[in-house]
Amino acid sequence: MKTRDTLREGLIKRILATVAVLIVCGLLLEAQRRWHFASVDPMVFPMWIALALLYIGGPRFRAWPILVHLAIWALLVIMTLLILGARWWVAVVYPTVIFLLIVRGEWDKMVHGGRAPKIARRNDGESRSSASLGESHQSATLRPSTRGQTFLRVLRHSLIAPWRARSWRSDTLQSAIRDRISASEQNHLGEIVVAIETRWSTDDIRRDMTSAQHARNRFSELGVWNTEHNNGVLIHISVAERAIDLIADRGIAERVDASTWQVIANELAAQCKRGAIQSGLLAAIDRVGTLLNEHYPTSASDENPDERSNIPVLT
């Protein structure tokens, strides 16, 4: 039964792909045939191609805000109408098909050889300690967001967050963090990484991630795990979600009580609420440094390489 279902699914995908390719070819032929009759600026056609390529290609595409998607789509429709004149149905059908293909992830499935990517990672539960604090989406047991909520969340991430993030991006704050981490790492073998993130990708929002899950992924991406003694600590601040997450690798996590991280996160959050971003962050770095110094002190015999960059990661 299962195999028949997957077979049918594969067939539908192939038909969809064929239809999309046929429409593209027909459209190009049609445009070529009509080129001499169309009384439009000759620049429109290359611009249309460029826009279409931009639209269907590029791994970063899904990270763009939904408003950009809609704007490009509308532009595509208008330009196609300009080129083709009377053939209004082509102008509507082609962008709609491409749009639906992309939105439904069909494009990705075609690119990846006909099967949806499977995201399955671990067999067991958590092994690292983490503490998190955020305003929204804190628990996986909550019911999933509706489309409207997701849309509002995307808007918040793409429109409000960049404005809100200005105070986090100042040069004085960056250099202060860097200097404090460098000073702290003289006293212990651990590594502290600070990451300040303005917004999430639209994909992550659509997946209804919690800020803790998101910070865990960032822990992977930034390579904080890549230390000799497994004692990297990530202080992750998500500006759009107003969330603060501390993630400690298993080496330090098994020596420190899990609630300690939560206390540090709470304090940092309280400071940020009062507007004392810089002093709050530096205090948090100091407290993490004290913990690391307690459990991984430097000694003459151990070398203490700087395994992870001390410069805060701004995204």
Add this chain to the structure above:
Amino acid sequence: MARLQRISAHLFRAWWLAEQQFPETVFDTIAARIAELEASHRGDIVFAVEARLALKAVAQGFTPRQRAKNVFAELEVWDTEDNAGVLIYILLAERAIEIVADRGIARLVPQARWDAICADTSSALSRGEFKAGAVAAIEAVSALLQEFMPALPGRARNNELIDRPVLL
């Protein structure tokens, strides 16, 4: 020129290949084999298959090696007690195999041993023996792990990572 060849390989060489060569049944057998072999050592093997990379990345000279390192982070293969996770990554478009080992096991095993496994498997892949090549690679890596990190009698097996192959 090599880059153009790579781009054309990623455009044309992997259509439906993941579906044909690695259907669910093959994934089942690989998963069973990994679970069976992991009982004899402290390592943890993760097997990942990818049909192709994004063309833009290939055009910029993104190598399978770099991709494998990213996958190592993404799939959290680093997250094991003894730092003994091993990722076997197969990129179908280039018939390429990459093995990424965590620092715990990497410092014990000489580099030549890994290279030998990679050479064997990539020749099997280029001959089109995908399933046999994959299983042989898993067995060879398990043998290495068994040699350098055998299971300790007193300690229960701690299966921390996913056994089932991951299709990226």
